[in-house]
Amino acid sequence: MKKEDKLGIPETRQHARKRKQKQIRNWIIGILAVVCAIAAGVGLYAAHLYKTAEQAANKAYDSENAVKTTYGEFNGKKPFAVMLLGTDTGALDRTEKRGNTDTIIVVVVNPKKKNYTMISIPRDTMADMVGDDSNDVQKINAAYSIGGAKMAMKTVSNLLNIPVKYYALVNMGGLMKLVDYVGGIYVTPPLTFTYSGFPFKKRVRQHLNGQAALAYSRMRYDDPQGDYGRQKRQREVITKLVQKLATADSLTNFSKIANNLSSNVKTNLSFQALKSILANYSDCTSSSDSDYLHGYSTYVNDAAYQIAPTSELQRISNKIRKLLGLKTATVSNRETELNTLNETAGFKFGSGETQNYTIYDPGTTADSVKSGKKSSKSSSKSSSQASSSSSSSTDYSGNTAYSGSTNYDTTYSYSYNYNYNINPFSGGY
Known part of the structure; x- marks a missing residue:
């Protein structure tokens, strides 16, 4: 049975089609309004986040x-x-x-x-x-x-x-x-x-x-x-x-x-x-x-x-x-210089023995180390002498107090803990 309008006149197919089109249009407008409202809210929230x-x-x-x-x-x-x-x-x-x-x-x-x-x-x-x-x-x-x-x-x-x-x-x-x-x-x-x-x-x-x-x-x-x-x-x-x-x-x-x-x-x-x-x-x-x-x-x-x-x-x-996509390059610095001088003096990484690591004065040559002038001088220092020659004091927790300059001819006592050739801790968790 055809639907009648308010005046009791039966609805034609054309009128029904227009009515359905209008309903669909209203639904679309309503949905768009909700979307716009949400978008506006998100936009305001995003702006707030950006500013924060x-x-x-x-x-x-x-x-x-x-x-x-x-x-x-x-x-x-x-x-x-x-x-x-x-x-x-x-x-x-x-x-x-x-x-x-x-x-x-x-x-x-x-x-x-x-x-x-x-x-x-x-x-x-x-x-x-x-x-x-x-x-x-x-x-x-x-x-x-x-x-x-x-x-x-x-x-x-x-x-x-x-x-x-x-x-x-x-x-x-x-x-x-x-x-x-x-x-x-x-x-x-x-x-x-x-x-x-x-x-x-x-x-x-x-x-x-x-x-x-x-x-x-x-x-x-x-x-x-x-x-x-x-x-x-x-x-x-x-x-x-x-x-x-x-x-x-x-x-x-x-x-x-x-x-x-x-x-x-x-x-x-x-x-x-x-x-x-x-x-x-x-x-x-x-x-x-x-x-x-x-x-x-x-x-x-x-x-x-x-x-x-x-x-x-x-x-x-x-x-x-x-x-980083860079070419490899040789590391050459104060640390590598000290390593070379100490190894020249007989220091061996990974030897398993207690050794002395010496902080040589800048400019010290391998020849002077070989002659024993620097190494014998620094190696003969006692622990108390080494302590007095350095102006920095460090506790084991890493809290360090600094004053003045540091004597670079100080002997460090080396204690081996790890096998360097076997690195069990690198990479991953």
Whole structure:
């Protein structure tokens, strides 16, 4: 039966077709209105997120160490490197005293492999402090406390013969708050231990909140691998955190995350650079690789040091340069010079014996070392004499107090801990 209109007149086919067309049109207009309303809301929310991100990035930006980026530098096709420095000195409020950076990781992002590689440098690694014209050799974790980000970047660059333009200084304690904001992370501990009241069981996957994650990444004394084991766990925590931050779920706490980062991160990557990295390299966060600079344990007045053999410095240099698409180049610096002089004097990496590692005066030749003039002089010093000849004092935790200059003819006691030819800790987790 035909439908009748309000006047009781039967509806024709033409009228019915027009009525249906009108209903469809009204539905389409309604749907479009809802879509537009949602889009407007999302647009406003996106604008808010953008503004929040920009403010956070500008607050964390280190303009003193600004680097001019070249055109297309972060276009998603070229690899790039950032030096990650970690400290536990508290929130980076731009007024507090600089502390040592006990976490030093060179991160190389490779778009061709769609991954990033983290290479740790042990905090106790012997390194020439580049930038003060003194040929001063200290633990590498002191570079930031002595000369800021500029000296830290130059020191790492010189040690490994790699370009280091960008850095990010992170307060590890503050960074752990991010673990809470993303809902925690899962780890599978490589060993059983308890630290700061948090128990961890070997090979048992467990969920960590921020405090537990910080405890997991801090412990080193009960780890058979010492600081190398801690570096491994730190890289694991950072990797898991990056994976969680890269998910859409993190948007729910975006403001908290942004504010936390602005208070606990300092970087010379501008907001524009960070935008380009986020837009063009986001697919590189799903996969990662890791390695570390392997050294041999030494002691300076009962303080732990690491001496990296020239072959190891060259290996890490080759790896990073290859990841960056650069040709390999010979590492030649103060560290390799000291290694050569010590090996000339009879020092043998991996000998398994307790040896003396001598910090020779700049300009010392191999001939003078062979003659025994320098080596006999430095080797004859007692521990107390060595202590008085150096103006730096370091405790085992890495807290260092500096005053005056350092005598470069100081004898270091070497204690062998690891088999260098078998590197069980590099790569993976």
